[in-house]
Amino acid sequence: MGSTQALQEIMKWNGWGYSDSRFFFNKKGQAEFTGKRYKLSGLIIPALKDWFESTFGASLQHKTPPILNSSAVHPPTLNETFVEELKSTGIPFSHDAEDRVFRAHGHCLHEIFALREGKFGRVPDMVIWPNCHNDVVKVVELASKHNVCLIPYGGGTSVSSALECPPEETRSIVSLDTSQMNHILWIDEKNLTAHVEAGIVGQDLERLLNESGYCTGHEPDSMEFSSLGGWVATRASGMKKNIYGNIEDLVVHIKMVTPRGVIEKSCQGPRMSTGPDIHHFIMGSEGTLGVVTEVTMKIRPMPEYQKYGSVVFPNFEQGVACLREVARQRCAPASIRLMDNEQFKFGHALKPQVSSIFTSFLDGLKKFYITKFKGFDPNRLCVATLLFEGDRERVLQHEKQVYDIAAKFGGLAAGEDNGQRGYMLTFVIAYLRDLGMDYYVIGESFETSVPWDRVLDICQNVKERIVRECKDKGVQFPPLSTCRVTQTYDAGACVYFYFAFNYRGLSDPVHVYEQVEHAAREEILANGGSLSHHHGVGKLRKEWMRETVSSVGLGMLKSVKDFVDPNNIFGNRNLL
């Protein structure tokens, strides 16, 4: 079988990421991160234990290791005639239990929690690995012919219950894994576009393009594992969208296979006035209409220079005001993110052990300068992390412009290290959730987008709502309820919330978790926030679709679904 099928071999089946990379508390009670893949790998993180214990009231004494049991998977329901005809096409497939379980879930808390407990609901009955667009056409034809339910699978990083098999589905469910369609088919240097198979994973796409001196610049936090097709299907957003744009700005052409046939545009013109853009039926369709097979994407020459940075603000209000001003002047760096005080402390707890006395002395000095000399309250200050990209001169110029604005809002430059560590946090935070789950702590993140004038209020109200709901639902320890502003736009911002709590003493922690998340989403909507900025709707948030897009809007989407897929072959039941 293909090379990246091996991804399954090196990844956890019941947690996030690579099997070799995980946090654990060593015999001395110090946290360590294993493996060699990340900057943090192989390092000791001395402050994490204290932060973990004091934030959650958790204790290393109370462990909840996962139960390893993959034998409880129901035998597959196979559609024999479909399987027969499929065999004749030579497209690889499997109904091995491990393969099926691996593709039965995304990374919502309840999904991972259930896996750790060894509980499996409905899982796909088989997995198919098409190798190219034509393979997909054949599979979709066969599925339509034999009335088999298809669920496209890319990187499996969904956090919207999008990959969950609908329990009411009685047909045979086939997971259509696009991971073998991972080639760059051509690069067009004259137009700066690349034509890529949709199964390619983010980090591979960047690596391969980098070899030719290019990049897409699309870097969602999940880019190590998420796929191009997944980005298109969920309307993904990348960290550096300020320079490169979000997925809708990046795609030039999409090819999708539907039960009605293949949908694509006839040319690659950069913009068209030909009625509603059919790409917008595809982007965000969440696997309900068909499988995206090939995408033409914009590419850019690799940036000459990259520089991280960070700014400390006396409080969150000032920080938001600064981000707003940066957006007003349209001078946002490739990435600008503002963490609140709790996240700032969290980031601090993740500092690896420093080897030299000198560095720790410097750190102490910095802290002294900010809290004592500048009078920042350590319990209120917050930090913005920055990433600049471009040619060296312009980066330096840009950097100055941004720091000047920050100064107007009381911001102090706080160095490159802090900035870089902030971004590293993005990649390891999902690993940290697995560590938490070993010790009765569960949590997750969710996001929204909101107009500028609502940013502060929504942050405050949602965080408070989480705390209040936890208390009401009997959570024994104060939860971690924190947020950050992760993207700026002309008319608003994207806000990310992190929420975690110690569930000791609760009989059904996942249910409590879901109730709190539900309440938090209600609060977001009541405060003028959107249902989702980039995670998508899936099945987790579809109850709010009607109020989000209006009944007419929902009807429009339904009528598209009815035309494209009248027999609900793409039956994951997301979105609608």
Next chain:
Amino acid sequence: MASKAVYSHRDPMLKKRDDFEDILEERRNSSDLRYALKCYTPVVYKGISPCKADALTNMVLQSSHLHYVISQVSKETGRAVDDVQDEASAILEEMAQRLQLSTIRFFAFTLSKVFKTLFRSICVNEEGIQRLQQAIQEHPVVLLPSHRSYMDFLLMSYLLYTYDLALPVIAAGMDFMGMKFVGEMLRMSGAFFIRRSFGGDKLYWAVFSEYVKTMLKNGYAPVEFFLEGTRSRTSKSLTPKLGLLNIVMDPFFKGEVFDMSLVPVSISYERILEESLYAREMLGVPKPKESTSGLFKARKVLSQNYGSIHVYFGQPVSLRSLAEGRVNRSQFSLVPRHIPKRPSEEIQNFVNDSAYMLVRAQEENMVLKPWVLLASLLLQNHHQSQAPGQKPGMALDELTERVVWLRDLSRQYGAFLHWPDHRAPSDVVSSSLSLHPGLVKISEGRVQLALELAGGDVGPKESRSADTTPEEELLSRAVIVLSCASYRNQALHVFLRPALLALAIHAAASTKKQEVFYSFSFLRNMFSNEFILVPGATVQDFEEACYLLVKTGALQITQQEVLVTERGHRTIVFLTSMLDPFLQGYQVVCRFLCEEATEELTEKQFIPSIRRFIIKHLLAGRLRYTEVLSSDLQKNALAALLRLGAVQKLKGVDQGTLKVNTVMVNSLEDTLGGKLPTQKVVVARL
């Protein structure tokens, strides 16, 4: 209908209320000066952004809301923006409070002296104070005291100072401003002044609402205002005014604060300072304009005993939980929040229901004194003994017996009655009577209202000058009756629902439950400007009334029928007599409108004309209740008729002219008088 079990949770007997502490006791035993200078360090809202009063006005003037309205006004009127801006500053200047601790300390000192002379005790539920303290830290707080006296808001600030709680800013009517020195003193003790009417003045509304919201959102201070809008002259709660409540709730709807605590406060006076003033005002002797000298003249009140005051800080109500499932806050996401918008119907209904709920909460925690029950009984007796040949008044022991009966009844109805159980009932009666020498007198062992000329056996009071007209006599008696009625009114909310049911049983064509309900619903609707009746809660009120009357054995309710029991008779008679003056009053208003309302009757002339009409009827002996002379009742009746569409206010050239639908008014009068079955009217209205 629902079974008994459903009611159990609202059994009024189970209402749990806190105990009181007398704060004057400490004042009598320690230095007032030291108290006035004590260290005052209140806890504040955790989200406070501390600022001075000046900074506050700047924030208001620079708010996007005000900017928006200023430019709008400028565009509409063609005035320069600066000009409008200046007007806004001037409005704010006129309005703004300048809370100063020193002024509060001054009041703490002087009020201590005054309170100790005037009152026996000022009792406060300290658990309520603790709850309030908690609430102040958590969320912005809105204090909603009942309003019976000018004293109310000074008293509130005095109490909060005493308990080291954050001093409130208080919305006060502009009329205080007339009193130059006092006005400024009040301003420095936290009052901000609002014009009484500014209907269409956009700019005024914008400045005012932004000012209130800014103080609230920043946790500057608890905001205090009177839901009833003005002092109740009758001691009945007034139907709530919604303007300010709308304003304070707005920041929550728009997500600018996470939550807000609404704290109903019930202030009950054993004897109201303004007692006879109110009665005169309602009888048409114009209210003296508030002036500083007028206040000093009130010095003579200082020589009297006004009993005790009870202040009950109710359970803080979380606006968030109140709005849960009722208000969809996302309706505010499509228009920038600083652009003023008419509240949606959903919001209006919610604010209205909340206002009623809060006034009900005030009512429920009003402390009733034995005198209130005595006044109810004496008034009823007064009206019943008007018949010729009857001896006036009641024998003291009969009164005692009756009031003990009424005490037990009112407790069963959930009254918050302060009856000293350790004392003999006769003791309680005589000491209660002695606090109101101007209203009752005891002669030859009989108690009656102190109506100098009533009944003929005038006491030693010097003989009236010969030229007193019968009309003047009537009015002076009416002052006493209305004063007494104001005490009876304090207990009205306890008996209201059962009394409406008693009236309904009386009026209904048969004992069929359905008919009684129709009748109840008609009366309830008719009187909903008069009493606090939560809109849309007819069925609940009916069920509550049934429950109470059945529980106390006055009624038997079967599947189909409502029957008065043998022993229930007394209760039913008492209850119907309680509302009878109102019933008669409304009928008189109807009769007046049918008989006397000419084409030109304007709203302005309504009160003087109907007063003449009623005086005529009273003097002719065609009307029993002097109480009907109350302009409050007359206005409420008119408001009800306007609401029901039986009378219309004309617009345009004849602005303010009342157009009477004689047929409808007639049929309402007949229905009130029990001459027409209610079902028909109810249906007709629907």
